[in-house]
Amino acid sequence: MAAQDIAVENVVLQTPIPAMRAPASGVSVIGRIRQIFFPTLGNSIITLLCLAALFLGLRPLLGWAFIEATWSGNGAACQAHPGGACWAFIATKLRFITFGFYPPEDQWRPAAMMGLCLGMIAVSAMPIFWRRGLLYAWGAVFVAMFVLMYGMPSITTPAFRILGFDVPAFTTPGLTIHGTRQWGGLPLTIMLSTIGLVGAFPVGILLALGRRSELPIVRVLSVAYIELIRGVPLVTVLFMSSILFPLLLPEGATVDKLLRAQVALIMFAAAYIAEIVRGGLQAMPRGQFEAAKALGLSYSLTMRKIILPQALKIVIPALVNTAIGFFKDTTLVIIIGLFDFLNAIKAALTDPGWLGFHIEGYVFAAAVYFCFCFTISRYSLWLEKKLAPERIR
Amino acid sequence: MTDAVHQDEDRGLRPFPAGGAIWNNPQVRGWVIQALVLAIVAAALGYFIHNAVVNMARVGVTSGFDFLFRPANFAIGETMIPYNSADTYGRAILVGLINTIKVAFIGCVLATFLGTVLGVMRLSSNMLLSGLVQAYIEIIRNIPLLLQLFVWYSLIQLQPGPRAALNPVAGVYLSNRGLVVPSITGDTAQWIVVAVAAAGLVLTLLIGHLNKHHRERTGVQRALWPWALVLVLAAPAAAALIFQVPFMIEVPHLQGFNFRGGSTLSPEFTALLFGLTLYSAAFIAEIVRGGIQSVSKGQREAARSLGLSPARTMRLIILPQALRVIVPPLTSNYLGLTKNSSLAVAIGYPDLVNVVNTTMNQTGQAVETVAILMGTYLALSLAISAFMNWYNARIAIRER
Numbered sequence: 001m002a003a004q005d006i007a008v009e010n011v012v013l014q015t016p017i018p019a020m021r022a023p024a025s026g027v028s029v030i031g032r033i034r035q036i037f038f039p040t041l042g043n044s045i046i047t048l049l050c051l052a053a054l055f056l057g058l059r060p061l062l063g064w065a066f067i068e069a070t071w072s073g074n075g076a077a078c079q080a081h082p083g084g085a086c087w088a089f090i091a092t093k094l095r096f097i098t099f100g101f102y103p104p105e106d107q108w109r110p111a112a113m114m115g116l117c118l119g120m121i122a123v124s125a126m127p128i129f130w131r132r133g134l135l136y137a138w139g140a141v142f143v144a145m146f147v148l149m150y151g152m153p154s155i156t157t158p159a160f161r162i163l164g165f166d167v168p169a170f171t172t173p174g175l176t177i178h179g180t181r182q183w184g185g186l187p188l189t190i191m192l193s194t195i196g197l198v199g200a201f202p203v204g205i206l207l208a209l210g211r212r213s214e215l216p217i218v219r220v221l222s223v224a225y226i227e228l229i230r231g232v233p234l235v236t237v238l239f240m241s242s243i244l245f246p247l248l249l250p251e252g253a254t255v256d257k258l259l260r261a262q263v264a265l266i267m268f269a270a271a272y273i274a275e276i277v278r279g280g281l282q283a284m285p286r287g288q289f290e291a292a293k294a295l296g297l298s299y300s301l302t303m304r305k306i307i308l309p310q311a312l313k314i315v316i317p318a319l320v321n322t323a324i325g326f327f328k329d330t331t332l333v334i335i336i337g338l339f340d341f342l343n344a345i346k347a348a349l350t351d352p353g354w355l356g357f358h359i360e361g362y363v364f365a366a367a368v369y370f371c372f373c374f375t376i377s378r379y380s381l382w383l384e385k386k387l388a389p390e391r392i393r
Numbered sequence: 394m395t396d397a398v399h400q401d402e403d404r405g406l407r408p409f410p411a412g413g414a415i416w417n418n419p420q421v422r423g424w425v426i427q428a429l430v431l432a433i434v435a436a437a438l439g440y441f442i443h444n445a446v447v448n449m450a451r452v453g454v455t456s457g458f459d460f461l462f463r464p465a466n467f468a469i470g471e472t473m474i475p476y477n478s479a480d481t482y483g484r485a486i487l488v489g490l491i492n493t494i495k496v497a498f499i500g501c502v503l504a505t506f507l508g509t510v511l512g513v514m515r516l517s518s519n520m521l522l523s524g525l526v527q528a529y530i531e532i533i534r535n536i537p538l539l540l541q542l543f544v545w546y547s548l549i550q551l552q553p554g555p556r557a558a559l560n561p562v563a564g565v566y567l568s569n570r571g572l573v574v575p576s577i578t579g580d581t582a583q584w585i586v587v588a589v590a591a592a593g594l595v596l597t598l599l600i601g602h603l604n605k606h607h608r609e610r611t612g613v614q615r616a617l618w619p620w621a622l623v624l625v626l627a628a629p630a631a632a633a634l635i636f637q638v639p640f641m642i643e644v645p646h647l648q649g650f651n652f653r654g655g656s657t658l659s660p661e662f663t664a665l666l667f668g669l670t671l672y673s674a675a676f677i678a679e680i681v682r683g684g685i686q687s688v689s690k691g692q693r694e695a696a697r698s699l700g701l702s703p704a705r706t707m708r709l710i711i712l713p714q715a716l717r718v719i720v721p722p723l724t725s726n727y728l729g730l731t732k733n734s735s736l737a738v739a740i741g742y743p744d745l746v747n748v749v750n751t752t753m754n755q756t757g758q759a760v761e762t763v764a765i766l767m768g769t770y771l772a773l774s775l776a777i778s779a780f781m782n783w784y785n786a787r788i789a790i791r792e793r
Contacts, residue, residue, distance in 0.1 A: 047519060050522050051521070214423070215423050215427050215430075217430055218430055228767070231770060231774040232732070235735040235736065235738060236767055239746075239766070240763050243759045244760065246448075247444070247759050247760065248445055328538070332539060335738060335739055342537070358547040358551075362544045363544075366541075373534075373536070377535065
């Protein structure tokens with residue numbers, strides 16, 4: 001076919017193609033809203049459905065919680081507004097819910113204990129303070145916490161001479177002794193979680209090291225303990241401690257109920273921490289062990305100075321997640337009759353003057369627990385970014 | 394330096410006895426440590442067992458599992474097998490175990506469905522939907538499960554009585570007596586329909602298999618859905634008409650003060666199921682999201698460039714790779730749900746822990762009942778782990 005037989009109109013367009021419509025502008029406010037929420041038809045429908053669900057769900061909820069709510073008054077005032085929440089119940093009962101059955105005149109002590117504990121946790125959360133002095137500080141804080149909650153008889157020091165000065169005898173002011181039966185509320189929850197985690201941490205590390213040990217008996221015992229505790233619910237471990245422990249002790253010896261629950265919580269947390277630490281230990285390259293051996297370091301020096309600092313740093317996010325789960329698990333002590341925060345709210349709900357405000361009490365408890373747990377989870381993200389920014393994907 | 398005497402040293406083994414002090418020899422130290430550990434554990438165990446025996450004898454409780462054959466003398470709120478208070482403790486514990494398995498199984502299935510849907514929604518490009526689901530997940534994950542169970546239980550108890558029950562869906566009623574759902578009547582003739590449906594399902598799977606072979610031979614995909622429609626839906630319906638089987642679904646209706654027909658799920662079971670399902674679904678949603686996000690974007694782009702539709706991409710490319718990442722944490726989630734079902738004791742649902750607790754209070758056999766409890770939960774955990782490990786091995790992608 002000769003080239004001049006092909007007409008130029010069959011090869012080259014004679015009229016320009018009309019310009020396409022410009023894409024939706026994302027510059028103006030309307031444009032950005034349209035881009036984010038209404039880009040395609042399907043997405044627009046989903047947005048409208050979500051907005052409808054939000055509107056239908058949130059409006060009655062906000063109405064119940066804020067607009068029609070009763071903020072002060074007594075039970076009768078609340079019964080007069082059945083469509084609204086009764087926050088007066090929380091306001092009136094706040095001291096009981098927070099401190100449980102602790103005598104009101106001494107409630108500054110649990111409050112001081114909580115402040116001390118939370119302050120210490122805040123200090124420990126910052127990597128700047130991670131040094132040996134922190135351990136000693138924790139020891140002192142534990143002693144202070146126990147003295148504050150339990151009390152101390154007033155001690156009279158004798159008069160003595162030192163360096164030529166006469167130091168007169170003085171009596172320390174005593175703190176009234178309040179047995180563990182009276183401890184309750186939020187201080188008890190915080191105490192159970194903190195002592196549980198701090199106590200379970202060394203036990204968990206020992207178990208993890210034992211599970212990786214080459215000595216068969218140590219390994220078998222560690223594996224048996226970890227698998228047994230991880231395979232059963234916490235309720236079972238609490239029952240075991242509260243029912244079984246008195247049987248295992250000689251006749252007449254009693255163990256405090258709170259101590260039994262605390263030991264059960266420590267045993268439970270130790271198994272989970274052991275698995276997490278074992279994961280960190282497995283992630284350590286063999287070269288670290290070999291280099292330590294080449295330097296002639298003993299097992300304990302290797303672990304203390306070389307392996308554990310690195311392994312623990314790797315697993316800190318998992319440990320903090322365990323801490324959140326453990327804090328929520330302390331609510332289970334309600335089953336063996338301890339008055340932690342949740343049980344204090346349940347007890348407050350049995351007041352005959354304030355009947356039927358279960359939902360308000362539980363929503364308040366949920367808000368408090370949410371604040372604590374959400375803070376810890378945000379802290380975990382912050383810590384992960386600070387310690388290993390290269391691992392964030 | 395490898396002569397006959399020293400060659401073992403190169404492998405890290407030392408001949409025994411060797412040069413150097415005997416207390417520095419790592420083998421000797423190992424033995425001494427193990428002997429010490431064994432002695433301490435044995436001594437502690439012996440001490441505790443001795444105390445337990447003495448204490449139990451003092452209280453007059455005989456050790457041993459004979460109490461399982463004594464009559465229980467307590468009633469159980471809801472049972473799947475026939476039980477009355479004259480039955481043995483063993484049977485009561487069996488009832489509790491069945492209740493636990495029932496709530497754990499249904500909870501796992503529902504939580505998986507809901508969690509998968511939520512996980513996929515969380516990945517949606519629509520910020521509002523994704524944000525709503527994220528808010529839900531954060532709220533549910535940061536509130537203790539026990540508190541959520543209490544909330545659900547209180548909400549159900551606050552409902553009006555059966556006469557003013559809520560009717561969210563046709564045939565489902567929610568009142569403070571529990572959730573009433575339509576049930577399948579157990580007429581014997583209906584087994585014909587069930588058998589036909591089961592046979593139809595097997596045939597459909599077989600035909601699907603044959604279609605797969607055909608596609609691999611010729612590249613043409615034959616549609617399966619007409620076969621499924623005919624064999625699994627139309628054939629049982631035809632069988633029902635031919636054999637004049639009465640209508641299978643029994644819809645509850647209000648009669649007098651309560652509902653007749655249908656099956657009633659007790660308030661405790663409903664609260665436990667809702668709480669466990671919603672709680673686990675939040676965790677499963679995060680697991681599913683992590684799994685799907687772990688598949689690199691290049692896979693999706695390659696599938697698109699090959700012309701696969703989004704549905705086919707998800708089913709054939711994304712999900713098999715995502716499942717590898719999803720199944721191990723999903724296993725621990727299922728185990729967690731089974732163990733969390735033990736919280737039923739706090740709201741009064743008669744699960745295993747509840748029944749064993751009552752048994753313990755009545756008989757005083759602390760050691761045996763705690764052993765039963767821990768042994769049963771260990772067996773359940775092992776069974777679930779074994780099944781999930783088998784499934785995990787099955788879906789593993791065989792690389793070169």
